[in-house]
Amino acid sequence: MFYLLPFHFQPVGEKEILTNDLGDYLIIPRGSVQRIINREISPSEDLYKDLLASFIISETPVPHLLDNMATRLATRKSFLDNFTALHIFVMTLRCNQNCIYCQALSRDSSFKGCDMKESDLMTAVDLMFRSPAKHLTMEFQGGEPTLVSDLIQKGILYAEQKNQSECRQITYVICSNCVNVSNELLEFCRQYNVVFSTSLDGPFYLHNHNRGKIDSYQKVIAGIDKVREALGADKVSALMTTSEDSLRYPREIIDAYRENGFHSVFLRALNPYGLAQDNNNWPAYFDAFVDFYKQALEYILELNKQGEGFVEEFTALILRKILTPFPIGFVDLQTPAGIINNVIVYNYDGYVYASDESRMLAENKDFTFRLGKISDKYEDLFYGRKAQELSRIWATEYIAGCSECAYQSICGADPVRNYSTQGDAYGYRPDSTICRKNKAIIEYIFKLLDERTEEVLPIFMNWISGTR
Amino acid sequence: MTTININDDGLVEFSIDTSIYDEWVIEKVLYWLSADYIITRCNDTNSYIQNVTLEPKDGHCITDFQQLKEKLSNDFIDYKNRQTIARETANIRDLLFAKAFANSDDFVEFTFKD
Incomplete structure (x- = not known):
């Protein structure tokens, strides 16, 4: 028996991309999410271990590493x-x-x-x-x-x-x-x-x-x-x-x-x-x-x-x-x-x-x-009514179309672009060009990581390691 | 979900058993179709069936009906799975965010009793 932890998924072709708020991801065969939900994954399977290691499932109702998970989430939001x-x-x-x-x-x-x-x-x-x-x-x-x-x-x-x-x-x-x-x-x-x-x-x-x-x-x-x-x-x-x-x-x-x-x-x-x-x-x-x-x-x-x-x-x-x-x-x-x-x-x-x-x-x-x-008070500018109104619509975690998206922690919310392209700062994802573009690019990068790992991963790691 | 058809007026029609797929799932699925279709929904009286009609908007034509049927079929299953995940993990997600954004000095370690 295992317990689910919060995660999102996106089917792409014959695969499913699983992500969570902490930054873990897994790319696994289509249908795996259904098997996870139905508790059909056996502890002897490699997938079971991957799911545990990626914080997609837990063997206890409250994961032993909850504090570790909270620290990772806080780090991702530390900006x-x-x-x-x-x-x-x-x-x-x-x-x-x-x-x-x-x-x-x-x-x-x-x-x-x-x-x-x-x-x-x-x-x-x-x-x-x-x-x-x-x-x-x-x-x-x-x-x-x-x-x-x-x-x-x-x-x-x-x-x-x-x-x-x-x-x-x-x-x-x-x-x-x-x-x-x-x-x-x-x-x-x-x-x-x-x-x-x-x-x-x-x-x-x-x-x-x-x-x-x-x-x-x-x-x-x-x-x-x-x-x-x-x-x-x-x-x-x-x-x-x-x-x-x-x-x-x-x-x-x-x-x-x-x-x-x-x-x-x-x-x-x-x-x-x-x-x-x-x-x-x-x-x-x-x-x-x-x-x-x-x-x-x-x-x-x-x-x-x-x-x-x-x-x-x-x-x-x-x-x-x-x-x-x-x-x-x-x-x-x-x-x-x-x-x-x-x-x-x-x-x-x-x-x-x-x-x-x-x-x-x-x-x-x-x-x-x-x-x-510019002459107004700092508090009124940065925490004023307008900033508060914007804060209700500025996170992918809770806006329509983004809240279930597997790429919500990779992508971003942009009320200004929503407003300028769609006339509404909340935005409407089904015909959003930025949503379409970002999804396509993120999926392409996941595809490279999955299908051409040995070829691209050393290059990508070099790009993000800061050693270049 | 019943068979998905196109009627003589070019409208896509299907019915949903709301005892299987509730409002949360139906709205999430239809949301992504609303850019291309005008959506009409109507509940059958005395049953769990909801009838849905999709009317292509100006400039949109159904080029691949089979693809649309497959998308609807997959989306209903996927969103029902997303709903299950969201329901089963709501408390742990709240806990996770509360801990992540709490002052670290206020952290209290859990004593686990399995």
Whole structure:
């Protein structure tokens, strides 16, 4: 006789994927769940031992290792202890590129009235230090934040001054197109260990096309080289966005990253915000994106087998959730959701928003996720009525369609995306494109782990071990 | 569940014995079909039978009726299994979450008596 422990399952072909809240998983033949429920598994079977070891069943009504299980669950949710770690400062909406799929609806670089006020910046830094997180990330975004490099420097200097008594670990990140970074700013960044995050969509023809420019690629590459020379090769990371055109070039995009000295890529789908909102037929786009992702991942696995260490970062995030007991800091795959719990945005307009996407909605005059003014009290912003309302719908453990899903502890809840794509923050999973995309990718990764274990596991373990 | 049919108007029809599959199971199964179908449900008086009709929404056509039948059949069984797991493990899950989110200083070790 044995007892069931809480678990979820998903049939996939001739197999069933079993998962639990602690991060255990098993992939076993279809029909096994029925046998488990009917108590038809004999203690002499290997499956019985696997089920015991994976906390799917217990030999006692209350498992002997309940405290151990509780500790593992607490560890997976330990990102909540730190509360908001990522603080995004949208310094200006002005930009010197104005790309065709811009998600932030940026303005021309000469536009007036869309820079953050210095007083708001300082107050926002004060709010950042109210967060209990030992490790804070202060990320400067835009528009193009280097257009107001004096403000960036003032913000960092003020944070440094406050941190003399606060003693937090602070990572400073400037999200820049790297097109026009001044030597003065680079010297400052070297002094305060600031890192750069930039955008590179792939080879020159794709990058330039996505941005509606003829020389954007050349400028970005020159900028990346300049930042690397000043700060070091590891001080610049790049993000790509998969436009509809990008879907045709999985290998070429990876090769462009390799040729430019990067050892990883984050295959990122378009977000339905800003100018990107009008782009396409979303269900068709996301189906095509999953095919693109699989092709690109296969190519990356091939490179790794040939001895070249190259990582796909989204896969690595999912693998960390599947193969390790630890939480990840990626806000899109959190439950409870990353909004407020992990990330907050201080916008150039003097208001605080629940996430980066929330402030992008605000550019379309939709202030649903505006939490209040930067000058408001910390408690009212982070624990106020709006935050409380969001908390009722921000965990996969209790929202319809997710609460029985086998991937609920791997995936994440995202009320802002639900709202922007479906007009309802609670969301409706049967036609959710993000649900469809995440399910397809997670299932694909499980399939690789199950069917090509010896081939992929050493590569995947290398990706998540932190030794790369 | 009775035989699943398509009637002359192109509607999918079937009946469910609610003494086997209760509301929890039926709603979870039908939830995932609600993007493609307008769903009508009606209880037979004086019996445990519930009649369900699925009307394809605009833009959706039933390309593979056999696949739909298999999906319905599998989903009812799978969701009934999920319900059994949820019922049998509700208390231990509550306990687990309570312990995980309690202040660790307040932990009290159990004395097990099998």
